[in-house]
Amino acid sequence: MSEFGPVDEYKDLFENAPCGYLTIGSDGRITKVNATLTAWTGIETDKFIGRRLHQFLNMAGRIYYETHIAPLLRMQGFFNEFALDFETAAGERLPVIANAAERRNVDGTLLFTAVVVIKATDRRRYERQLVDSRSELQKGLATERETAELREQFIAVLGHDLRNPLAAISAGARILQRSGALQEHKHLRVLDMINTTVTRMSDLIDHILDFARGRLGGGITLSRDSRPLEPILEQVVDELRTAAPQRVIETSFELTERVDCDRTRIGQLLSNLIGNALTHGAADQPVHVGAKTEGGVFELWVANAGEPIPAAAMERLFEPFFRGEVRDSRQGLGLGLHIASQIAQAHGGRLDVTSTPDETRFVFKMPLVQPAS
Amino acid sequence: MEVLARNNVHMSGRGERAMVFAHGFGCDQNMWRFVAPEFEGDFKVVLFDHVGAGGSDLTAYDKTKYSTLHGYADDVVEIGRALGLKDAVFVGHSVSAMIGLLASLKAPELFGRMVLVGPSARYIDDGDYVGGFSEKQIAELLEFLEDNHMGWSAAMAPSIMGNPDRPELGEELTNSFCRTDPEIAKAFARVTFTSDNRDDLDKVTIPTLILQCSEDIIASEEVGKFVRSRIPGSEIVFLKATGHCPNLSAPAEVVSAIRAYV
Incomplete structure (x- = not known):
């Protein structure tokens, strides 16, 4: 008889495995817990036994356990890779990843549920940071989009608002020209200048509008035909x-x-x-x-x-x-x-x-x- | 019909009266898989998913509409009208207890009996009222939801959503009963746990049964008794079942309590 017989080896593997083990009876109460988990949580074995798993989780985890994990366990017989937070005896958070599987009798009655808990402080922190940075980025992106949209709407509105006074100037110049009121060469030159400037200004506004249109999502739209170019x-x-x-x-x-x-x-x-x-x-x-x-x-x-x-x-x-x-x-x-x-x-x-x-x-x-x- | 597809409505059973089962926050209509079939002999059984859950049409999810329980209640009314329900039995679990209650206020003709499984009119403590949670705890829950994505990925969503009943998807179906777009899950959690329907309770005119579990941390006995005291003429049955989901953990007890009432 060796001192390290199979029974002892398995017991040691259960107790001191590099992961936490616990089993939950068919009534939902904890029946076994290994030494690793009691060491990680600082909660003694007899405090675990007879209580429910969710009692050792933080409140968010408890709600999640009741609304997601427990139903899933019942519906699919297992769950894998759930993030949970144990609350240690010292009142600290112990972030873990947990898997669980139901063990059932041949007639389908539930015998017990085995739960494995892996300490995942760094992994969970890393994931939290990813989530945080993603939401930061999304916030930034939303602000950026809003600003860009406002800017482009501004340009479009500006373009339209600039056209109206320009049309008035152009019409005024045309009336003066037709009226024949201006005879002096100097005055006629002023009229020409007005017309040239109106044309140039009009081109600039067209450019602004085209640019705004192009950037406002639709891009430049074409109406094609094959008439002589x-x-x-x-x-x-x-x-x-x-x-x-x-x-x-x-x-x-x-x-x-x-x-x-x-x-x-x-x-x-x-x-x-x-x-x-x-x-x-x-x-x-x-x-x-x-x-x-x-x-x-x-x-x-x-x-x-x-x-x-x-x-x-x-x-x-x-x-x-x-x-x-x-x-x-x-x-x-x-x-x-x-x-x-x-x-x-x-x-x-x-x-x-x-x-x-x-x-x-x-x-x-x-x-x-x-x-x- | 559009409404029936939107809410992934499934009907089965024979019988004149209908019994509508509504799932709560967390999973989908599969929550009723051990209870609903028991009524197929005497009732037209109606199961559905709230928009955002299970096999519902995610494109129908409207942030504004579903920012209060009324949005969900309106859907229940639409489903009821689409099916021409009259004097039906509404069985609502968890937050769907209040959703059904609001629906009955909007359209009293639809339902003749209501069964509320683990109801709570308000989850957050308020003065003398004990809901069971502090605001801080609910805020933590919303954050915590992001730590568990249930294997959700945007790329996978179409295959899950389009084929909720295809077992050959095998591995991919893991967690699918409780999986949804994390943004929607978070929004639904917010609506659920910040809801306050205390003032709606005494408007209820339909005979109502409350099924109260033991050791339910989501909806405690105190909370159940509050609901019972405010709904005129309501009855309460205390189940031996523990936890928040007796429809899964103790279906026989739930079935017999419902049967005895209707």
């Missing part, structure tokens, strides 16, 4: 020639196929690109504008001479509110290229730029046949 392109170039009569804009359009696009938006894209070329290009050199359909691709480009775009600026060129170095009076919002690239993307195409000492060239390309989606 060339007249629109011509019209845009003519407008800009009128606005900058001292500059030369040369065009070459070779559109042999129909382009399925939003013609107004493509016109806007071209207008923004030419406007950019006129602002930043060399004043004494022509701006070249071209469009063609070739190999299933529609291509539209605008090229100007002058100082190349600095490498640092190239990366941020299409970002909203990016502004290059120009005279204050020519300063825009920095939305023109951003909106142009948004229009390009909305068409399933892209806008690229190359800039060398010889030439700065923006190229828009889009497939003539839209991929089915």
Whole structure:
């Protein structure tokens, strides 16, 4: 007879296992508890026996035990990986992970329930921190979203509110012009200036609105058709020639196929690109504008001479509110290229730029046949 | 019908009268699995899940609507009307005792008898009133709920929600009777444990039976007696069953108490 016979070994394994054990009788009262659990809790064995498991938990755990764990145990016969907090004799919290399983007779009557308890102080703290940091992030995200939404609504409202007074100024200038009341060259020049400024202001507001619209979730919406695009392109170039009569804009359009696009938006894209070329290009050199359909691709480009775009600026060129170095009076919002690239993307195409000492060239390309989606 | 799908309503049994079983905070209609079948011989048995629990339609969960027990009571009324219930028996466990009570005030024609299993009109102590919990303890509970996610994961939700009765999901069904979106679980816990229906009790006109467990920490004997004293003409039966869920731990006792009353 060895001193460490099987019985003693099992007893030792039960008592001093690196986890807490307890068994609960069919009446819900604790029948056995091992030495590990009494050591962890500081609660003696005879204090456990005859009492209910939930009595050793904190109040939150008790409610949870009664509303979730006990029903589950009865319905599925076991539970695994439940987080619970024991209350120690010293009144401290002992965070654990618990598994339990019912043992039943062959006729289905409940014999007892075995519960295993693993000390999980660090694990539980870690999980708590994850939960906390997640809820912090969610709070931050919610605030951020709210702010962003307000900001964009503000821009949209502002855009609308700016249009009305501008329309009034424009109408006033038109009335003055038609009335013939202004005869002096100096006065007529003022009238021209008013009209130019109104147009410029109107463009700026359009940009703000497009930007706000693009950011308010919907993105830039297109209404496509296949009517000839060339007249629109011509019209845009003519407008800009009128606005900058001292500059030369040369065009070459070779559109042999129909382009399925939003013609107004493509016109806007071209207008923004030419406007950019006129602002930043060399004043004494022509701006070249071209469009063609070739190999299933529609291509539209605008090229100007002058100082190349600095490498640092190239990366941020299409970002909203990016502004290059120009005279204050020519300063825009920095939305023109951003909106142009948004229009390009909305068409399933892209806008690229190359800039060398010889030439700065923006190229828009889009497939003539839209991929089915 | 939309309402019946929303609340995962299941009907069985034969009989003229209906008996509606409502589950409480924690799990779902499976809580009645040992009790409801016993009444299928004499009653049309109606089981359902509150929105947010079990196999209910989670997309129907509306934070505002379900921020009070009235939202849940309105659902009970809708279910009752959809099924054309009249003079039915309402059996409500835990918080569903008060939900059924509110439903009966909204639509008195639906129910002819009410059985409240482990009811509490208010869980938090208030002056002389003993509910059994302090506000701090309930706040701790809400936090504690986040420590047990029941294996909930957003990716898994659709398979659980869409197929509550498919046993072949096997392992994934573990804990499913008591599993729900943690946000909803937390909100339901808040509504439940901060509810106060003490002023609604004396408006009840329907004969009411209270089943009171022993050693129930959620709804103590004192709380049960309070409910009994305020509902005019109500009766109380003290069960030998211990804990808060006699429908699972002592179904036979619950069945015979209900049978004796209805």
